[in-house]
């Protein structure tokens with residue numbers, strides 16, 4: 445469960461891991477409140493972490509947000525301020541906050557930094573306000589900012605059902621010895637963010653109705669495969685889900701096209717390799733990078749293959765990651781192990 449140790453009110457620091465969906469969320473429920481139209485299931489990843497410190501202070505004139513050493517502009521802080529406002533209202537407090545956040549992985553490269561970011565922010569801000577919210581309430585707050593963030597409060601395998609207020613843990617880190625390798629093929633900023641991309645897809649893709657119809661069965665297949673530790677079932681479900689989601693996006697008008705040449709080459713190669721017996725399966729999010737699920741015993745071989753593959757710029761190896769947690773608010777925010785500075 446999420447650790448909720450008592451902290452001095454006013455200031456708190458938390459850490460959360462990103463997650464990659466094995467069955468995808470793409471599309472909002474007509475009920476609003478950022479509820480999702482389809483169920484999703486993710487794996488929380490320990491290699492992709494965000495640390496966030498929140499400091500509520502009477503002397504602070506307005507909310508101020510720093511990400512990786514740069515101050516966010518008025519538009520970029522909107523979702524953060526909306527969350528802080530909801531939490532301030534719950535706590536009956538009015539002080540503005542200084543938020544300092546540090547990712548130990550590239551932002552906006554389809555690596556779901558908003559998921560770890562809003563999960564860490566929900567936990568740090570609610571703790572700084574002395575709210576003592578339980579994990580489910582924290583997950584709901586994070587989900588309102590970015591639905592995938594609702595899943596990052598929990599470690600291991602996590603589910604967010606369609607129109608659910610909060611995510612729920614499905615299986616712990618120890619359930620299955622797997623790893624996710626992120627093959628970075630383009631580290632640039634994505635052309636269109638996931639929120640706008642999915643709203644545009646809903647409005648203009650002729651395939652969107654088919655996606656809504658098919659997604660629950662794909663999710664059920666992935667879910668059953670995860671629970672049974674059946675790699676082939678998970679692989680078939682997650683790959684079909686990723687292809688269908690991207691087919692829906694790319695048939696929007698104008699197109700929401702995230703995949704690049706190396707993405708497609710890797711999809712071919714990974715399918716061929718699995719036919720030859722390698723436990724590897726691909727998925728892609730709102731970006732061209734390929735996330736490759738594999739079994740623990742096969743990580744070194746998968747990493748070697750990806751590093752040598754033309755067009756792959758970097759490979760980040762991630763094991764299943766833990767629950768979001770509070771940290772002691774002392775010392776530098778950056779993770780020394782990855783050499784990131786704030």
Ligand code: DP6
Nearest residue numbers: 465468469590591592638639729730
């Ligand atoms: C493709 O959670 O970033 O990564 O709720 O609008 O912030 P908002 O969207 P977001 O979308 C994630 C989309 C995805 C699939 C997934 O993680 O399930």
